Amino acid sequence: MAPVKPSRLRGGHPGGALPPGGRFHLESRTLGALPVINHFLDRLGLDELWGRYVPPTDRRHGVAPATALGVLLRNLLVQRAPVYGLQEWAAPLEPAQLRLAPDERPRLNDDRVGRALDRLFDADRASLLTAVVVQAVRAFRVDLEQLHNDSTTVTFAGQYATARGAARRGRPTLVITQGYNKDHRPDLKQLLWILTVSADGAVPVHFRACDGNTSDDQTHLATWETLRRLVGRPDFLYVADSKLCTRSVLTHIAERGGRFLTVLPRTRREDAWFRDWIQTHTPAWAEAHRRRHPRRADGPLDIYRVVEAPLRSSEGYRIVWVWSALKTEQDQLARQGRIEQGVRALEALAARLRGPRARFRASAAVAQAAEAALAATGAARWLAVTVHETLEDTFRQETRGRPRAGTRYRRRQRRRFHLEWQPRPDALQYDARTDGLFPLLTNWEELSAIEVLQKYKYQPQLEKRHEQLKTVRAVAPVLLKSVTRIEALLLVYFCALLVDALIERELRQAMKAARIPSLPLYPEDRLCRAPTTDRVLDLFGDLRRHDLYRGGRLIQSFDPELSNLQKQLLGLLGVPLSAYAAEQRLGTTPGTEMPPGKCGK
Numbered sequence: 001m002a003p004v005k006p007s008r009l010r011g012g013h014p015g016g017a018l019p020p021g022g023r024f025h026l027e028s029r030t031l032g033a034l035p036v037i038n039h040f041l042d043r044l045g046l047d048e049l050w051g052r053y054v055p056p057t058d059r060r061h062g063v064a065p066a067t068a069l070g071v072l073l074r075n076l077l078v079q080r081a082p083v084y085g086l087q088e089w090a091a092p093l094e095p096a097q098l099r100l101a102p103d104e105r106p107r108l109n110d111d112r113v114g115r116a117l118d119r120l121f122d123a124d125r126a127s128l129l130t131a132v133v134v135q136a137v138r139a140f141r142v143d144l145e146q147l148h149n150d151s152t153t154v155t156f157a158g159q160y161a162t163a164r165g166a167a168r169r170g171r172p173t174l175v176i177t178q179g180y181n182k183d184h185r186p187d188l189k190q191l192l193w194i195l196t197v198s199a200d201g202a203v204p205v206h207f208r209a210c211d212g213n214t215s216d217d218q219t220h221l222a223t224w225e226t227l228r229r230l231v232g233r234p235d236f237l238y239v240a241d242s243k244l245c246t247r248s249v250l251t252h253i254a255e256r257g258g259r260f261l262t263v264l265p266r267t268r269r270e271d272a273w274f275r276d277w278i279q280t281h282t283p284a285w286a287e288a289h290r291r292r293h294p295r296r297a298d299g300p301l302d303i304y305r306v307v308e309a310p311l312r313s314s315e316g317y318r319i320v321w322v323w324s325a326l327k328t329e330q331d332q333l334a335r336q337g338r339i340e341q342g343v344r345a346l347e348a349l350a351a352r353l354r355g356p357r358a359r360f361r362a363s364a365a366v367a368q369a370a371e372a373a374l375a376a377t378g379a380a381r382w383l384a385v386t387v388h389e390t391l392e393d394t395f396r397q398e399t400r401g402r403p404r405a406g407t408r409y410r411r412r413q414r415r416r417f418h419l420e421w422q423p424r425p426d427a428l429q430y431d432a433r434t435d436g437l438f439p440l441l442t443n444w445e446e447l448s449a450i451e452v453l454q455k456y457k458y459q460p461q462l463e464k465r466h467e468q469l470k471t472v473r474a475v476a477p478v479l480l481k482s483v484t485r486i487e488a489l490l491l492v493y494f495c496a497l498l499v500d501a502l503i504e505r506e507l508r509q510a511m512k513a514a515r516i517p518s519l520p521l522y523p524e525d526r527l528c529r530a531p532t533t534d535r536v537l538d539l540f541g542d543l544r545r546h547d548l549y550r551g552g553r554l555i556q557s558f559d560p561e562l563s564n565l566q567k568q569l570l571g572l573l574g575v576p577l578s579a580y581a582a583e584q585r586l587g588t589t590p591g592t593e594m595p596p597g598k599c600g601k
Helices: 034-044 046-054 065-079 083-090 110-122 125-142 220-233 246-257 269-277 325-354 363-377 425-432 449-456 459-472 483-513 535-537 564-573
Strands: 024-030 146-156 189-198 202-211 235-241 259-263 285-291 301-308 319-326 384-396 409-423 437-442 519-522 526-528 546-551 553-558
Touching: 034 046, 034 125, 034 246, 034 519, 034 535, 046 065, 046 125, 065 083, 065 110, 083 110, 083 437, 110 146, 110 384, 110 483, 125 202, 125 285, 125 483, 146 220, 146 459, 189 220, 189 459, 189 483, 189 553, 202 220, 202 409, 202 483, 220 246, 235 449, 246 259, 259 449, 269 437, 285 535, 301 325, 301 449, 319 325, 319 449, 325 363, 325 384, 325 409, 325 425, 363 384, 363 409, 409 546, 425 519, 425 526, 459 483, 483 535, 483 564
Parallel strands: 146 235, 235 259
Antiparallel strands: 024 546, 146 189, 189 202, 259 437, 285 301, 301 319, 319 437, 384 409, 519 526, 546 553
C-alpha cells in the first residue's frame, strides 16, 4: 500500500487537506491492466481449472497452489519478476485483482510459489492443457481448420547437472543439455520448445517441451496425433517447416486422412531437378501477391509468383514452386556477401604467400589452402582459383663476415606461389536464374497453387509468438534450478501466451468489425494498425484506486479516471467499464461497504 497525498486526489476533501486528529487514513492500490487480464481469464475459466487440477492438499499451504499459480501467471503478463520477487511485486496491487485474500498477500513467498510449481508438475498436465485449450476454442470460437507448428530453444545459463532425465516422483523429466541452439549460443544448454498455433489469430493450441538435443523431425508425429485428438478429426491442414518433410511422417498423416503443407528441403532430388529444368525452360508463373513493402516505401515491390511443378515428389505429392521478389534481392545480396568474404580470405592467403615466412612447399598445398578458405566463407561455388609457381633467386655469402671485393656468393632458388582468382560465370548465371525460389509440398489436391502459398504465408505469425515468449515475456533467464519446476513454469508460460494471443485477436477483430484502421497507441499519439497485447496492457499500467478510511472503516473510494482511448479499448475488448469501479472488488471485509455518496466513476 502506498499512501498518496489527498491534495492530488480527484474529489478529495475541500481545500485538499484532511481534518485534523489523525482519524483519516488514505490508501492507494494499483489496478493497472489486471481488470483487463482478469476479464479474459474469467472467460477462460483458468482460475477454476487451476483449482480443479492442482487442488490444495494441506492447510499449511498458507496460499493455495492454484492461487499462487494464478498470481504467477498475472505477473508474467504484466511485468515479469523473479519468483523470489513476487511478494514485492504484488505489494502495491489490489489483492482482489490477484484473487488473493488480504491476509494471503504477506504469505506469498518464493517457497510457496515453488511448491505450487511442484504440485503442477505432479498434476495431470496433459489433461489440464487440453482443458484450457478446449475452453479457449469454445469461449472465443477459435477456428482449428489450419494449424501451424514450429520450434525454438529455451536457453539456460548454468550446468543443470541434475537435469538428466531421471524420474522424479514417478514421472519422467527433461534433459537440459547442448543441442542445435536457435539463439546462436552453442556454448549454453537448452530445452526444445515446440508450439502450435491456429491460423485464426495465431492462438496457441498446443505446446511441448523436449530434451535439449531433440531433433525437430522427431517431434511432428506425436504433435500431429495430439492435434488430431484435440480437433476431433484428421482433415485439418498441418503447416510446418522442412523438418516435417520425412517420408514416414508424411505417409502417416496422409494415410489417416490428414493434410499437410511444408517446405521441400534443398537436399531432395526434386529440388535439384527443377533448378536444372528452369535453366532451359520458362515456367508459366501466376502472380499470387503484390504490394508495396510496409516498412520500405522506396524499396522494391513485394511480389510473389507461383507455378505447379511439372513433376510430383517421389511420394506422389504436389510441389508448388514460389518466386519472391524480396527473396530474390536477399539471395543476390547473400551471394555477393559470400563472394566478397571469399575474396578477402584469398587476399589474406596471398599476403601470407608473399611474406618471408611462407611455409608452403608445393602448389597442391596452396590450392588446398585456397579451397579451405573459400569453403569457410561459402564462396567456393562462384570463385575459381589458379595457383602460379615461380622460382626466386636468392644469394647468400659462402663465409661469414663483412662482404668484400672477393667475397663469393652462393645462389639459391626458392619457390614462390601466387594466386589468381576469377568468378565462375556459369555458376553465377545458374544461381541467378534460381534466385528467390522455394518449393512447397502438400497433399491437398483441391487447393490452387495461389491458395497453397496464401496458407503457408501465415507461418511467420507463429514466429512472432516465439519472439513474444523470449523477448516480451522473457522466458530466459529462468532463474530456477529444479527441472520439475522448470517444466511446470513452461506450462504457465504457455497460458500467458494464450491470453496474450486472445487479447490481441479480440482487439484486432473488433477493430475490423468497427472499421477502425488504426488506434493512437504509440507515443505522441502515433497510429498503430496492428495492436499487440503488450502495448495495450502498458496503456493501463498507471491506473490506481484510492481509498479513504476513517477509524478503520472505508468511507469513500476514488476510482481511476479513464481516458477516452482507454474507454475505447475496453469497449473493443468487451471489458465493461465497471471492471475499474469499486463495486467490482472481491473479498471486501466487513465494515468497508460503499456509502451511497461514493465518488466512483
